[in-house]
Amino acid sequence: xxxxxxxxxxxxxxxxxxxxxxxxxxxxxxxxxxxxxxxxxxxxxxxxxxxxxxxxxxxxxxxxxxxxxxxxx
Numbered sequence: 001x002x003x004x005x006x007x008x009x010x011x012x013x014x015x016x017x018x019x020x021x022x023x024x025x026x027x028x029x030x031x032x033x034x035x036x037x038x039x040x041x042x043x044x045x046x047x048x049x050x051x052x053x054x055x056x057x058x059x060x061x062x063x064x065x066x067x068x069x070x071x072x073x
Contacts, residue, residue, distance in 0.1 A: 002018075003016050003017065003019075004019055005038070005041050006028070006038060006039060007036065007039050008036055010028065010033045010035050013028050013030035013031070014039065015028070015030075
């Protein structure tokens with residue numbers, strides 16, 4: 001069941017909706033109209049609950065005594 005993002009042409013409300021079937025009619029929660037445009041959604045993924053910075057050394061070579069001063073990171 002995908003979640004779609006919509007933008008209402010009538011009132012400008014932007015909202016998300018869980019669509020169970022392709023033939024379900026989606027109405028704007030702001031004005032109740034069906035003049036909607038589907039928006040492109042963005043997503044974020046995290047692996048193992050760690051941020052990218054925590055998984056990598058502060059310096060690409062791993063040899064810096066003072067991270068941030070070598071200009072390589």
